[in-house]
Amino acid sequence: MQRQLIQRYLLVVVVALTLSSCFTEPDYPDTPSIEFRGIFKYTLPAGQGIGKSKRDSVxxxxxxxxxDGNLGTTVNSPTYKADSARYAQNGNWGNYQIRTFRFINNRYVEYTDQVNANLLFPDLTAGKPKGAIEGSLDFNQLFPYGTVIQMYPTKFQIKIRDRSLNESNVxxxxxxxLPFAR
Structure with a gap:
């Protein structure tokens, strides 16, 4: 009886060790890296009133x-102002940079939009232990149809940075x- 108990105990220990050894924490560099996964556009119908024109959501x-998992910043945290000031002093953009390019006269020309000047995404590890992370980020932007618009082939360039100001690839x-006002 005692031998069976010891065998069961050893079996449980071996299974537990085997299962725990199956997961190894990823070994990513501290500089974030990104990859393009997709771009989706859908048209929102016009509503009633001012500012409710038909628009494309991208x-x-x-x-x-x-x-090291230090991506993002929390708006309601004591470090928010310090993070924002540090971002502003180092390139004057937040932790998410998006550049818009329209195809005009057979070449892509950058279109600057003040809405994209200082973009921030939230702390991705708030309340979690430090360590490697991976996942995806979605960015949504609206392009309204005004009274006079022109459709342009448009593409975007994106990069992110962490709280240590390490910048990702582009x-x-x-x-x-997409529609743009003339």
Missing amino acids: VITIGFKDG VETDTIS
Whole structure:
């Protein structure tokens, strides 16, 4: 009886060790890296009233990996102002940069939009232990149809940075057609 108990105990220990050894924490660099995963456009119908014109909603999805998990900032945290000031002093952009390029006269020309000047995404590890992380980020932007618009083939370039100001690689989206006011 005691021998069977010891065998069962050893079996449980061996299974537990085997299962725990199956997961190894990823070994990513501390500088974030990103990859383009997709761009989706859908048209929202016009509603009643001012500012409710027909508009295209664009969602851009990127994948990310980061070795120390220090991506994002929390708006309601004591470090928010310090993070924002540090971002402003180092390139004057937040932790998410998106650049818009329209195809005009047979070449892509950057279109600057103040809405994209200082983009921030939330702390991705708030309340969790430090360590490597990976996942995806979705960015949504609206392009309204005004009274006089022109459709342009448009693409975006994106990069992110962590709280240590390590910048990721730059990824470029596919091209889609979007409305811009003339």
